[in-house]
Amino acid sequence: MNKILIIDDDPSVNRVMQIFFKMKNFIAETAKNGDEGLKLLKKDNFDIVFLDLNLPDINGEEVARRIREFDKNIIIVVITGYASVKSVIKLFKIGINDYIQKPFQIDEIDFLVEKMLKNKQIEEENIKLKKNLSDIYKPENIIGKSKAIEEVHKLIIQVSQYDVNVLIQGESGTGKEMVARAIHFSSLRKDKPFYAINCGAIPSELIESELFGYRKGAFTGAVTDRKGLFEDANGSTLFLDEINELPLHLQPKLLRVLQEKSVKRIGDNKELSVDVRIISASSLDLKNEVAKKKFREDLYYRLNVFNITLPPLRERKSDIPLLIDHFIKKYSKSIKKGIKGITSDAIKKCMNYDWNGNVRELENAVQRAMVIAKGEYLKAHDFILEVLSIRDKDDDRGIDVDKMDYKNALQYYTDKIDKIYINKAMKEAKYNKKEAAKILGISERTLYYKLSRMGINFKERSSL
Ligand SMILES: Nc1ncnc2c1ncn2[C@@H]1O[C@H](COP(=O)(O)OP(=O)(O)OP(=O)(O)O)[C@@H](O)[C@H]1O
Numbered sequence: 001m002n003k004i005l006i007i008d009d010d011p012s013v014n015r016v017m018q019i020f021f022k023m024k025n026f027i028a029e030t031a032k033n034g035d036e037g038l039k040l041l042k043k044d045n046f047d048i049v050f051l052d053l054n055l056p057d058i059n060g061e062e063v064a065r066r067i068r069e070f071d072k073n074i075i076i077v078v079i080t081g082y083a084s085v086k087s088v089i090k091l092f093k094i095g096i097n098d099y100i101q102k103p104f105q106i107d108e109i110d111f112l113v114e115k116m117l118k119n120k121q122i123e124e125e126n127i128k129l130k131k132n133l134s135d136i137y138k139p140e141n142i143i144g145k146s147k148a149i150e151e152v153h154k155l156i157i158q159v160s161q162y163d164v165n166v167l168i169q170g171e172s173g174t175g176k177e178m179v180a181r182a183i184h185f186s187s188l189r190k191d192k193p194f195y196a197i198n199c200g201a202i203p204s205e206l207i208e209s210e211l212f213g214y215r216k217g218a219f220t221g222a223v224t225d226r227k228g229l230f231e232d233a234n235g236s237t238l239f240l241d242e243i244n245e246l247p248l249h250l251q252p253k254l255l256r257v258l259q260e261k262s263v264k265r266i267g268d269n270k271e272l273s274v275d276v277r278i279i280s281a282s283s284l285d286l287k288n289e290v291a292k293k294k295f296r297e298d299l300y301y302r303l304n305v306f307n308i309t310l311p312p313l314r315e316r317k318s319d320i321p322l323l324i325d326h327f328i329k330k331y332s333k334s335i336k337k338g339i340k341g342i343t344s345d346a347i348k349k350c351m352n353y354d355w356n357g358n359v360r361e362l363e364n365a366v367q368r369a370m371v372i373a374k375g376e377y378l379k380a381h382d383f384i385l386e387v388l389s390i391r392d393k394d395d396d397r398g399i400d401v402d403k404m405d406y407k408n409a410l411q412y413y414t415d416k417i418d419k420i421y422i423n424k425a426m427k428e429a430k431y432n433k434k435e436a437a438k439i440l441g442i443s444e445r446t447l448y449y450k451l452s453r454m455g456i457n458f459k460e461r462s463s464l
């Protein structure tokens with residue numbers, strides 16, 4: 001129930017308002033001077049205080065200031081006999097929420113209180129949502145108990161406390177974005193939104209205006225002034241995903257912003273200082289890109305103040321059972337089939353698979369398995385793993401191609417390339433072999449032959 005305090009030395013105002021609020025089912029108390037009001041406020045939790053500016057003991061402005069000192073959230077509405085603009089501005093600077101002039105109608109009060117409570121509710125919901133985000137993206141939600149992942153947890157906690165730039169590297173689907181969010185939402189900037197741009201997904205002409213903004217008339221189509229992401233993310237974090245895709249001609253411009261800590265909109269000469277923490281991600285080894293002259297070395301060093309490299313899933317297979325468990329729980333909310341877990345055969349199948357698409361691929365496989373599963377436990381045949389998963393009996397690591405004769409080496413590499421493209425085509429064709437053969441430009445017979453060479457279990461696949 002909402003609790004209201006009215007501080008006014010005029011007993012009739014106090015009484016009328018108290019009766020009105022009680023009618024609205026609020027708890028309403030009154031105080032006849034500043035001192036009494038402050039004591040009540042300190043003793044109890046109120047939602048709103050109506051405060052007369054003309055009090056017999058302490059000046060109302062001073063009372064407002066003292067209330068704000070110990071309570072940041074209470075809604076303060078000042079009641080004034082007169083209201084000059086200057087005095088009102090001063091009051092807002094102290095932190096009051098609104099004011100009302102005497103004499104007032106009771107429905108003015110009603111409207112004001114409803115508005116204030118609505119705003120308060122929205123604010124509380126916002127705080128809750130922000131807290132939820134911090135919960136969703138906390139480092140512990142990056143599942144894994146392998147040494148490598150424990151190290152990642154440690155690094156996130158260490159680095160999030162400082163405003164240094166971080167470069168996250170790792171194959172596709174290893175959780176780079178998850179780590180970026182965990183850093184932001186564990187940092188001092190967590191109450192501000194997390195901004196992100198995928199440099200690989202936007203045409204290069206657009207990246208520039210997205211990042212830096214532009215002035216009206218800077219180019220055809222620039223019909224209004226527009227802020228760029230650096231301005232939006234001022235005081236917060238900007239995630240530059242797939243940074244390796246940033247066109248070479250934009251790299252000096254980004255470097256300049258990072259060095260100067262200020263940004264100029266396209267077509268503008270004005271420098272705007274910005275305080276943005278940069279987290280970037282690359283699925284390629286950026287150092288290699290530097291060596292290939294595709295990425296500027298100076299920019300690389302600016303971005304890579306702190307490095308987090310995520311290991312591919314095949315190098316931390318001990319995390320697979322935990323991740324499967326996690327995804328089963330995650331998707332049980334939407335796939336309501338009462339799935340309780342996974343059989344040991346299915347786990348074995350997943351442990352023997354390479355997961356070139358890493359955690360994302362595992363997540364998709366679990367989700368798919370949950371959709372097709374018939375019982376309470378996910379079985380091996382519920383996991384449709386890609387062609388690549390069916391490994392040769394000999395492990396690659398045991399094979400020394402250099403020791404093979406040309407014929408065998410050629411066959412070895414042909415098989416390997418076949419696997420990659422057949423795998424892609426099968427996926428694209430949703431495991432329809434006729435369709436996949438069409439995509440590959442080979443006959444269905446050839447595809448069958450190649451699949452059998454790879455040891456694919458036809459029965460399992462054709463039943464899909
Ligand atoms: N350790 C983990 N625990 C739980 N979920 C994870 C983990 N790692 C990745 N995921 C999940 O896998 C999916 C892919 O993760 P994310 O998008 O962070 O990867 P990425 O490295 O950015 O991939 P890409 O390079 O393809 O953009 C997401 O749904 C994410 O929630």
Ligand SMILES: [Mg+2]
Pocket residue numbers: 176177241
């Ligand atoms: Mg990503």
